[in-house]
Amino acid sequence: MTDTLTETTAPAAAGTAPxxxxxxxxDNVVGWLExxxxxxxxxxxxxxxxxxxxxxxxxxxxxxxIIPAFTFENYQYLFGSSVTYRVxxxxxxxxxxxxxxxxxxxxxxxxxxxxCIRSQTVQIAMFLLCTxxxxxxxxxxxxxxxxxxxxxxxANQTLIDLGLIDQPLEWLLYSDFSVILAxxxxxxxxxxxxxxxxxxxxxxxxxxxxxDNGASGIQTLIHVIIPLTKPGIMIGTIFVITLVMGDFxxxxxxxxxxxxxxxxxxxxxxxxxxxxxxxxxxxxxxxTVLIVIGxxxxxxxxxxxx
Amino acid sequence: xxxxxxGFYALTVFFALFVLFLYGPTITIGILSFxxxxxxxxxxxxxxSLHWFHDLFEQQAVGDIWGAFRRSFALGLMxxxxxxxxxxMAGLAFRKRFRGSGFLFYLSIASLVIPSIxxxxxxxxxxTQLGLxxxxxxxxLGAQLTWTLPFGLLIMFAVFNRFDKSFEEAAxxxxxxxxxxxxxxxxxxxxxxxxxxxxxxxxLSYDEFARTLLxxxxxxxxxxxxxxxxxxxxxxxxxxxGTLTTAFSFLIIGVFLFTVWFTAKRRxxxxxxxxxxx
Numbered sequence: 001m002t003d004t005l006t007e008t009t010a011p012a013a014a015g016t017a018p019x020x021x022x023x024x025x026x027d028n029v030v031g032w033l034e035x036x037x038x039x040x041x042x043x044x045x046x047x048x049x050x051x052x053x054x055x056x057x058x059x060x061x062x063x064x065x066i067i068p069a070f071t072f073e074n075y076q077y078l079f080g081s082s083v084t085y086r087v088x089x090x091x092x093x094x095x096x097x098x099x100x101x102x103x104x105x106x107x108x109x110x111x112x113x114x115x116c117i118r119s120q121t122v123q124i125a126m127f128l129l130c131t132x133x134x135x136x137x138x139x140x141x142x143x144x145x146x147x148x149x150x151x152x153x154x155a156n157q158t159l160i161d162l163g164l165i166d167q168p169l170e171w172l173l174y175s176d177f178s179v180i181l182a183x184x185x186x187x188x189x190x191x192x193x194x195x196x197x198x199x200x201x202x203x204x205x206x207x208x209x210x211x212d213n214g215a216s217g218i219q220t221l222i223h224v225i226i227p228l229t230k231p232g233i234m235i236g237t238i239f240v241i242t243l244v245m246g247d248f249x250x251x252x253x254x255x256x257x258x259x260x261x262x263x264x265x266x267x268x269x270x271x272x273x274x275x276x277x278x279x280x281x282x283x284x285x286x287x288t289v290l291i292v293i294g295x296x297x298x299x300x301x302x303x304x305x306x
Numbered sequence: 307x308x309x310x311x312x313g314f315y316a317l318t319v320f321f322a323l324f325v326l327f328l329y330g331p332t333i334t335i336g337i338l339s340f341x342x343x344x345x346x347x348x349x350x351x352x353x354x355s356l357h358w359f360h361d362l363f364e365q366q367a368v369g370d371i372w373g374a375f376r377r378s379f380a381l382g383l384m385x386x387x388x389x390x391x392x393x394x395m396a397g398l399a400f401r402k403r404f405r406g407s408g409f410l411f412y413l414s415i416a417s418l419v420i421p422s423i424x425x426x427x428x429x430x431x432x433x434t435q436l437g438l439x440x441x442x443x444x445x446x447l448g449a450q451l452t453w454t455l456p457f458g459l460l461i462m463f464a465v466f467n468r469f470d471k472s473f474e475e476a477a478x479x480x481x482x483x484x485x486x487x488x489x490x491x492x493x494x495x496x497x498x499x500x501x502x503x504x505x506x507x508x509x510l511s512y513d514e515f516a517r518t519l520l521x522x523x524x525x526x527x528x529x530x531x532x533x534x535x536x537x538x539x540x541x542x543x544x545x546x547x548g549t550l551t552t553a554f555s556f557l558i559i560g561v562f563l564f565t566v567w568f569t570a571k572r573r574x575x576x577x578x579x580x581x582x583x584x
Contacts, residue, residue, distance in 0.1 A: 046413070
């Protein structure tokens with residue numbers, strides 16, 4: 001490994017002519033050159049598309065094509081329909097319930113990993129065990145709930161065998177329950193990782209100090225650990241809330257197309273080629289998400305937390 | 307040290323249940339994909355067979371899943387390389403105070419939190435309005451990068467925040483140019499983290515659905531193909547496909563983790579050469 005270092009890095013062996021004075025570019029220029037590819041990608045594939053959506057949201061559409069125009073009819077239609085409000089309400093409901101569940105589970109798991117496991121190897125192995133599903137397909141993970149929750153699925157069979165119910169429960173699959181279950185299944189990880197990350201940086205002596213001063217386990221948790229873990233909780237919250245609010249596929253698949261959220265409103269319009277109407281809904285969704293994040297960001301400085 | 311904190315065993319049970327919750331469903335479809343030819347989408351197993359795996363290789367039964375797999379694999383590699391290169395460059399940039407760095411940082415975070423369907427819709431609209439051909443390797447690649455790059459960048463931030471600058475200063479004191487310092491000092495030190503970035507780049511692309519939906523054009527990637535199957539396939543063949551792709555993901559993750567572990571070990575062995583002279 002290290003021999004590569006010696007062959008080229010020692011320039012102009014000592015004794016020969018001093019190296020030509022190089023003109024050093026300023027940090028500003030070099031910085032921008034290095035950041036240029038990232039900037040270009042984000043401009044072309046993030047900023048421009050958002051601008052395009054905002055523009056198209058004022059256009060009008062026929063059954064076959066979209067026509068440039070400047071009309072508010074998409075927004076008027078959107079805000080004039082009671083469906084919109086119901087769907088936004090449902091979206092917030094999914095986000096809130098999923099947030100509460102992922103926070104409770106994620107915090108407990110992170111706490112266990114950070115404070116109860118003493119061997120670092122075991123800790124890393126367990127942490128990886130929690131993160132690996134993140135690198136596998138979300139759609140497959142949704143599909144895999146079907147044999148579990150279906151009418152004749154494992155859950156119903158078990159409950160019947162135990163004598164707890166006489167008839168299979170109908171609300172296990174294709175319901176709000178299955179939608180939220182899938183969200184929790186998919187996104188708890190986004191809580192575990194940032195919370196674990198902040199917990200690992202808590203100075204253990206603070207916790208010992210709390211115990212030494214006679215604090216109980218619960219008191220230490222509430223007055224020491226939770227306040228110090230807040231930044232991780234906020235980052236996890238931002239992830240979970242935005243993922244759930246922007247989702248359309250989980251709701252469609254896990255509810256068997258019986259439930260709706262804003263993302264599905266957009267994707268339905270898209271499948272009907274009603275792009276301007278989809279764009280208008282998308283703009284409202286984006287503003288909603290940004291407002292929520294804006295509020296959450298008041299509680300945490302992300303850049304400091306990495 | 308002293309005794310386990312109270313509640314340790316309760317928490318252990320909780321953690322075990324959480325892991326079961328994470329992996330249980332996947333294991334279930336893994337078992338069910340070996341369903342006999344007469345079997346359905348749920349238990350009981352009607353015999354054990356490779357019938358449904360065999361079905362995957364019959365073109366007419368499931369559509370073009372092998373073509374979709376090839377495209378997803380190629381796209382995953384493209385996204386992986388682009389993510390590693392661009393994230394490292396941007397990571398280096400953010401160590402300097404350049405004007406507008408705050409703005410670029412928040413733009414990257416925005417890329418992470420803006421709903422995927424907006425990116426998909428917007429990129430699709432731009433390409434159609436400009437008369438460009440929507441194709442997984444152009445519009446699809448760009449749309450996926452808006453998801454993988456922020457992750458890459460966050461990892462680079464974490465890496466450089468813990469980076470010991472004295473190594474670079476030492477190199478510079480010895481007369482290394484900036485490029486030489488990066489090539490021979492910085493990159494070798496951060497190499498294991500780059501594997502992490504590569505893993506994120508590949509797997510996130512390989513499984514990406516929402517951002518590819520309207521940007522893949524006429525040829526589907528694997529997740530799109532699988533999603534298409536969920537609406538019209540009602541046999542365990544979909545479990546067989548799910549089992550295979552998940553096994554493939556595990557294989558990729560395994561290879562990456564092994565490489566990281568191996569490099570770390572090798573490093574520990576070759577460790578420091580201080581005092582050995584040049």
